[in-house]
Amino acid sequence: MTSTTRLTVAQALVRFLSAQYTERDGVRQRLIGATWGIFGHGNVAGIGQALIEYGDEMPYHQGRNEQAMVHAAVGYARQSNRLSTHAVTTSIGPGATNLVTGAALATINHLPVLLLPGDIFATRPADPVLQQLEVPYAGDVSVNDCLRPVSKYFDRITRPEALIPSALNAMRVLTDPVETGAVTLALPQDVQAEAYDWPDEFFAERTWVVRRPGADPTELAQAVRAIRSARRPLVVAGGGVHHSRAEEALAEFAEVTRIPVASTQAGKGSLRFDHPQDVGGVGHTGTATADELARTADLVIGVGTRYTDFTTASGTLFSNPDVRFLNLNIAPFDGHKLAGMPLIADARTGLEELTGRLEMHGHRVADSYVTEYTEDKDRWEHRVDACYEADEPDVRPTQPQVLGALDAIVDESDVIINAAGSLPGDLHKLWRARSRDQYHLEYGYSCMGYEIPAAIGVKMAAPERPVWALVGDGTYLMMPTEIVTAVQEGVAIKVLLVQNHGYASIGGLSEETGAERFGTAYRYRAEDGAFTGAPLPVDLAANAASLGMRVLRAKTVRDLREALAQARAADTPTCVYVETETADTVSGPPPAQAWWDVPVAETATRASAVKARELYERHVSTRRRHLC
Numbered sequence: 041m042t043s044t045t046r047l048t049v050a051q052a053l054v055r056f057l058s059a060q061y062t063e064r065d066g067v068r069q070r071l072i073g074a075t076w077g078i079f080g081h082g083n084v085a086g087i088g089q090a091l092i093e094y095g096d097e098m099p100y101h102q103g104r105n106e107q108a109m110v111h112a113a114v115g116y117a118r119q120s121n122r123l124s125t126h127a128v129t130t131s132i133g134p135g136a137t138n139l140v141t142g143a144a145l146a147t148i149n150h151l152p153v154l155l156l157p158g159d160i161f162a163t164r165p166a167d168p169v170l171q172q173l174e175v176p177y178a179g180d181v182s183v184n185d186c187l188r189p190v191s192k193y194f195d196r197i198t199r200p201e202a203l204i205p206s207a208l209n210a211m212r213v214l215t216d217p218v219e220t221g222a223v224t225l226a227l228p229q230d231v232q233a234e235a236y237d238w239p240d241e242f243f244a245e246r247t248w249v250v251r252r253p254g255a256d257p258t259e260l261a262q263a264v265r266a267i268r269s270a271r272r273p274l275v276v277a278g279g280g281v282h283h284s285r286a287e288e289a290l291a292e293f294a295e296v297t298r299i300p301v302a303s304t305q306a307g308k309g310s311l312r313f314d315h316p317q318d319v320g321g322v323g324h325t326g327t328a329t330a331d332e333l334a335r336t337a338d339l340v341i342g343v344g345t346r347y348t349d350f351t352t353a354s355g356t357l358f359s360n361p362d363v364r365f366l367n368l369n370i371a372p373f374d375g376h377k378l379a380g381m382p383l384i385a386d387a388r389t390g391l392e393e394l395t396g397r398l399e400m401h402g403h404r405v406a407d408s409y410v411t412e413y414t415e416d417k418d419r420w421e422h423r424v425d426a427c428y429e430a431d432e433p434d435v436r437p438t439q440p441q442v443l444g445a446l447d448a449i450v451d452e453s454d455v456i457i458n459a460a461g462s463l464p465g466d467l468h469k470l471w472r473a474r475s476r477d478q479y480h481l482e483y484g485y486s487c488m489g490y491e492i493p494a495a496i497g498v499k500m501a502a503p504e505r506p507v508w509a510l511v512g513d514g515t516y517l518m519m520p521t522e523i524v525t526a527v528q529e530g531v532a533i534k535v536l537l538v539q540n541h542g543y544a545s546i547g548g549l550s551e552e553t554g555a556e557r558f559g560t561a562y563r564y565r566a567e568d569g570a571f572t573g574a575p576l577p578v579d580l581a582a583n584a585a586s587l588g589m590r591v592l593r594a595k596t597v598r599d600l601r602e603a604l605a606q607a608r609a610a611d612t613p614t615c616v617y618v619e620t621e622t623a624d625t626v627s628g629p630p631p632a633q634a635w636w637d638v639p640v641a642e643t644a645t646r647a648s649a650v651k652a653r654e655l656y657e658r659h660v661s662t663r664r665r666h667l668c
Contacts, residue, residue, distance in 0.1 A: 044237040049200050049227070050090035052236070053156075055243050056207055058097040062123045062215055064250040065285075071214065071248065072154060073116065073124050074099040074500075076109035080131025081170065082158025086232025087129045101529065104521035106130045108493035110142025110222075112522065113153045115457070115490075115497030117146075119477065122220060122283050123250060126497070127154040132229065133171025137183050139224075144190040145485040147221030149306070150283070152214040155191070155224040157184050162198040162228035184226040192221035198228060200236035215248035217283065217386070218371045252284075253370065255385040255393055263383045264397045266366050270339035272409060273299045274330075276322055276351065279306030279484075280344015280369060286388035287476040290343065291315065293395045298405050299341070300413045302330035304351050305464060305483035307344065309473035319417055321468035323351040324636040328423075329416040331633040335359045340378075342367045344387045347377050350483070354637035355663040365666065368394075378666040424470050427629055433598040438628040439463070439620050442538060443470055445600045446508070449608055454506045455480055455498055459490040461512040462545035463538070466629045489519030495533040496526050506608055508534045513562065514543045516580055520587065526613040527588035534607045535615040537584065541575040553640045553656075554649030581617035594618040635659045 047055065060071040075098055079088045091100050103109035106128070113126035130136050136157035146153045160172045160182050168174050175181040180196075188194045193213040195206040203225075210223045255263070267273060281290055290310050294301050294317035301311050302322035311318040320327035322334055334340070334357045342365060345351065352358065358365075358378075365380030368390045375382035383390055428444025430437060437445065443466060450456075452475035458464055459482040473479040480498065482490045495509035516537055526533050547560035564573030585591045590612055592603035600618050607614040640656040641649050 043240045045240055045243070046235055046237050048086065048090065048233050048235050049197065049203055050086035050232040051093055052238050052242070053203060053207065053225075054087070054090040054094045054098050057127060057154075058094065059243055059245045060211055061245060061247045062250055063247050064123060064252070068247060069120075069124050071124060071211065072098075072127050073120075074101055075127040075129060076101045076103045076113060077129040078103055078106055078109070078131070078135060080133070080135055080158070082132030082135070082229045083129050083156070083227070083232065084131070086158070086227065086229060087156060089233075101126075102525065104524055105519060106135050106138035107142045108489065108519055108522045110139055110146065110153055110155070111487075111490045111493035112497035112500075112525075114142065114146050114149070114151045115480075115494030116501045117151045117153060117497075118149075118480065119455070119498040119501035121285060122150075122152055122217070124501075125152045125154065125214065127156055129156040130158060132158040132160060133183060137186055140186050140190060141487060143187055143222035143224065145482065145487050145490065147190050147192055149279070149482065149484040150220055152220045153222050154210065154214060155187065155222055157187070157224065157226055158232070159184050159196060159226040159228040161230045163230050165230075182226070184224070187222070187224045187226070190222060191224040192219050193223045194226070195224070196226040196228070197231055200231065200234055204242055211246070211248055215250055217250060252386040252389045253384075254389045255383050259381070259383050260393055260397070262381055263366050263368075263394060264401075266339055266364065266381060267297070267299075267341070267394070267398060268401060268403050271406070272333070272337050272360075273339040273341060273405065274333050274337040275299055275301040275341045275343060276345050277301055277303045277307035277310035277343050278345025279304065280387045281307050281310040282476060284344065284370070284387035286344070286391055287311070289388045289391040289395070293391045296395050296399050297403060298410050300333055302326065302334065304345050304348075305468055305481045308468065308471070308481065309476050309479040312474060313472035316414065319413055320420065323357060324353055324632055324634050325350060325465040325468040326633055327420050327469055328630070328633045329413060329420045331357065332416065333413055338362050338364065340365045342369070342377075342380065343391065344369060346374050348484075350636060353634035355665065356659065357634050358666070359662070359664070363666070379668055423630055424472070427470055430597040433601075434596045436595065437597045437600055437618065437620060439538060439540070440466055440470060440628045441597060442536070442600065442618060442620060443467065445597065445604055446536065447472060448601070449604050450474070450478075450506070452478060453504075454478060454508060454608075455502070456508050456510060457491050457495050457498060458510045459483065459494075460486045460488040460515055460545075461543070462548070463510055463512060465545065465632070467510075469629055488515040491515060492520065492526075492533070492535060493522040495535070496522055496529070496531050499531045499533050506534065508536055510536045511538070512544065513537070513539045513541065513578075513580055520583065523584060523587040523589050523613065531613065532611050533613055534610070535584065535589070535613075536604070537580060537615055537617045539580060539617065539619040549638060551648075552652065553638055554644065554646065554652030556646070556648055581615070584615045584617070588613070590614045592616050637663075
């Protein structure tokens with residue numbers, strides 16, 4: 041007879057989660073490393089009580105905003121190579137709906153996170169209950185259904201015994217390198233507290249092996265033929281290189297073949313910036329070197345990339361009429377994009393197989409091609425130097441000079457986190473990534489407010505590393521709340537807070553598209569009603585200090601260098617605050633090297649919009665669909 045243990049559903053779930061492990065390449069680690077939670081009536085007596093009951097088995101972290109807790113869990117998961125993540129529990133109502141943005145970010149970026157929102161009563165003793173969304177046409181809908189389209193797996197546990205298959209399916213999805221993303225188990229508050237006789241086997245340790253599938257022999261042979269016949273091949277390295285820990289395999293592939301390697305935002309750092317084959321970021325925010333190679337490439341080898349519009353310059357970048365695509369990807373959905381030749385395999389395994397075959401044939405690209413991209417890269421690095429250089433150290437820095445000051449003090453152990461605003465463009469063009477995981481850009485969802493909580497998650501996963509959250513004033517005002525969490529937990533993140541009085545990135549885009557920077561500056565209203573008055577007297581440094589963070593103010597380049605050095609050495613949460621140029625001035629980096637499709641008004645009376653539309657139509661005319 042099967043032995044059982046009587047526990048509540050919440051207690052059983054916590055015990056189950058504490059016994060789940062992943063294993064890849066012989067390394068085993070815990071799958072759910074901790075649980076974040078904000079408690080309300082929908083989870084306090086269920087999951088909350090269970091976390092107290094089994095606190096020695098499941099660590100708990102207190103958050104201030106439900107969305108931010110998901111960001112912290114995602115940061116932890118990415119730093120853990122998707123082999124470990126955190127769970128997030130909330131009450132019903134707004135606590136649950138606050139998860140949606142974080143869930144979308146996780147799923148879009150293929151990063152695992154387990155969401156445990158409370159839900160309305162399954163037994164419906166009272167109808168409606170506090171915070172219940174009443175849906176006249178359906179009795180089984182709650183606000184948690186908002187999480188369905190942004191979750192890779194969703195279930196509502198309306199009976200205790202339903203938890204067993206659902207929890208196992210949840211772990212399957214979290215550990216599947218193709219399917220992983222946000223996983224949601226909605227937990228009615230009455231079911232959480234209900235007791236059941238659980239089979240003890242449910243709580244046994246389980247190890248989920250993360251697969252490294254190899255390539256199909258036919259696809260591999262086709263890929264080798266395509267590479268050997270190409271005269272101007274280019275690798276586009278995406279986030280899948282990092283998820284697979286395929287950086288060394290990519291470096292060996294590049295060294296054997298001498299094929300240049302460009303990178304997406306998610307893939308930057310796949311090769312060190314000084315690797316002979318690294319040519320920098322590709323696409324709208326890429327380098328001139330990489331984008332010119334992309335325009336003339338006859339074979340684009342995508343490794344672990346989704347080919348978003350920034351990477352492809354909205355279908356205008358890969359303009360060689362004979363260009364073909366070879367897509368090494370573990371996900372068939374991405375492997376078939378741009379009518380490419382699919383090579384469905386784990387990135388590391390696939391690269392190793394390609395390298396072995398090509399080395400056997402002695403395949404290398406022509407010396408003239410290597411000379412071309414090497415010299416072009418050298419010219420670009422001189423442009424980076426010029427952007428970073430500050431001839432007058434006692435003046436206020438530009439944004440690129442802020443990055444240059446940071447670049448001068450970091451080493452390969454530092455992690456740089458960013459997600460939105462003008463910084464991603466500057467970083468993709470200019471930042472010199474020194475290690476595989478130094479460059480942590482969330483650009484699948486480009487979610488303002490990600491940086492500070494993600495930095496907490498990264499620091500928890502790698503406590504020995506200096507971790508920097510780079511934020512502008514717009515992003516900071518979205519979500520500074522987790523500074524309190526960093527202070528409470530003693531997580532010594534470093535926040536580099538750049539004040540430019542508005543949405544600098546969208547302000548520039550607004551000007552380019554004929555919208556005249558409307559609504560993008562943080563300024564008083566002028567007499568004509570526009571936001572063109574003096575900058576608002578908002579003291580973000582004082583705000584950060586009021587939340588418990590040590591704050592270092594920098595007014596000049598010289599001040600900034602000193603403050604960054606102090607922050608890097610600090611063992612408590614520390615913020616460096618610096619004011620750069622205002623939102624109605626340029627940030628100073630080289631302009632975009634490729635186009636991005638943001639539709640412009642087709643009819644307008646204002647001259648700026650008319651001119652922008654003419655330029656837009658010229659760009660649109662160069663777009664192509666890759667169909668063969």
